[in-house]
Amino acid sequence: MGYASSLPQSDRSTSTAAGHWVLARAGKRVLRPGGLKLTKRMLTAADMQGKQIIEFAPGLGRTAQLIVTEGVSSYVGVDQDPAAVARVEAIVKPHGGTVINAKAQDTGLSGESAEVVVGEAMLTMQGEKAKAEIVAEAFRLLKPGGCYAIHELGLTPNDIDPELADGLRKQLARTIRVNARPLTENEWRAVLTNAGFEVEWISFAPMALLSPRRNLADEGLLGVVRIIRNLIRDKDLRARVLQMRSTFNKYRDHLTGIAIVAKKPSN
Template identity: 35%
Template sequence: MESTHTGHEAGHKFLARLGKKRLRPGGRTATEWLLTHSGLQTDSRVLEIACNMGTTAIEIAQRFQCHITGIDMDKQALANARKNILANGLSHLITVQEADASKLPFPDNHFDVVINEAMLTMYADKAKARLLQEYLRVLKPGGRLLTHDIALTERREDECVTQEMQAAIHVKAQPMLSDDWLALFRDAGFRDVIRSEGAMTLMTPKGMLHDEGLAGTLKIIRNALKKENRPQFLQMFRHFRQNRDRLRYIAVVSTK
């Protein structure tokens, strides 16, 4: 994942620093849909790729009491995840480690579920396909891949919205049309591909209240309005508000 515009933080790191815990385009609603269709059970073995601060892994462990391995390339995110896991008393169910999603340090046919939210969008299309091959490799036959990304509502030939988003979040994101996302999973060898789509709620007031609660939302806004944070926050907020009809979240469940 490449960051752009030196001197600016990548959008997800910036929002995390402001206090945001849900860093997904469709927020809690999309993650809940994925978990409802995950087939998770107590004896499931789960891999979360790009686990960040551990929010989803903690939710899965609390809800299903299954074992989760989380990986991330960001050392600070992993440190935060370990702290959050410990605070929730879930060290017996969740382990996290630094690892590269393109070279997963796990054997073939190892996991029942792989979950990867808000990451594939950040890669070029060919890189997306290579990552999916690696996810397919570590999944058991019949295992499920849960993903949560950004979908375009207009043809990719109009690069305007993509370029604007890259400038706003300071990452070379490459969202796709919904049908192109589904084709990507099928071409990688997945079957029974199903989806849920909806409005992006990452930075809407309603979405933040739903995902972070009143106290969490007030903390984010208070930090966002500090002099050093205000320009980047407003740039991101305006971009997603102005493009609310051209960008959506897409949650996908695919089976090996």
């Protein structure tokens, strides 16, 4: 089985597949808004060593790979896409990890069974109701004193013009073929605190998913060569990626990668 055919949504055309899976077809391995450095800062802030970890929507498994090599007590991934489950299972199984096929809103896992719940670039893709349901499930899964670590797409500044924000979201949804709903820092904080969490740590990184410098940092030289080669060979793939890059560049002053670690109160 080829790499592209093993990816989620491999049965969909390049023109209709979700943007992040199109980027994966191009050869990108890091699909988080703030890049690999922000993910690593978030994992450090969550203090994962020796703890029981649950990760929502691990996708390609890049973050899962980082987590299971941190000396964690246990790892359980939760993904609704069977292809992602198989891919991540192959990464974490040698380290004693498992991956289940379920929705983040309704994992079926026992309550208070994790010390850290991780979710990246998945709340952004949900509407208000689904965001609240997923965060509530993270709260249910965590032991008191445990933390929820997220890495999402943010809007900036906090007082961004509502019409601009609405137009940005609509253009983003059209471009990436997902109803993306990025939020401002204050709005992301509210999503967490409304569920009972206490925000403990927050950090930002430029939303530079398709910039040459970010790709070199995240993918390495060989990875960049791989991506360029794939784009040269496939004109439909190239067209989609350039379309996404154009949208990201248009709104770059108002998009940011945001990572937050929030704690479930101990009492």
